[in-house]
Amino acid sequence: MLKHKSFGKVPTYIEKFKVEMQMTKEKKDEDRAKARMPPGTRLMTEDERIHTLEELQRQKCEISTLLFSIPLSCKTEALKLRKRDLEIKLVEIDRAVTTFSRKIVYIKDDGKELAPNTIPLEVAYQKPPMAGLRVKRPETAGRK
Known part of the structure; x- marks a missing residue:
């Protein structure tokens, strides 16, 4: 039984057809993904998402430290307001962590990618100033 030289090989036209089908x-998959994407947004890259999560965790630790440094008995309105503001910011950060923990995150498309050390403005907050926070020191706690 004689066999030709291309016996058992897939013909080139079939290989081309497979490549065209794959493309x-x-x-189609790319078009479906774009159709699901809300207008004016873009898909956040994995590096941006991970970096944002790390930054949010760092900010959460800072806020928690500030919150725990406030005395338990807040007698002044300034301390009560300060504590309430820190608690609100902590809740906002928790919501942002939940959002950025998802695999697919859409962010506002402004035509540029995030710099490595920034996070989206929707999630960012201003670091609270330390001047308004008064903590009793042990040496002055007994004096009035």
Whole structure:
């Protein structure tokens, strides 16, 4: 039984057809993803998402430290307001962590990617100033 030289090999036209089918499938998948994307947004890259999560965790630790440094008995309105503001910021950060923990995150598309040391403005907050926080020191706690 004689066999020709290309016996058992896939013909080139079939290989081309497979490549074209793969490209068509990828294009359809990409179009579906774009159709699901809300207008004016873009998909956040994995590096941006991870960096944002790390930054949020760092900010959460800072806020928690500030919150725990406030005395338990807040007698002045300034301390009560300060504590309430810190608690609100902590809740906002927790919500942002929940959002950025998802695998797919859409952010506002402004035509540029995030710099490595920034997070989106929707999640960022201003670090609270330390001047308004008064903590009793042990040496002055007994004096009035």
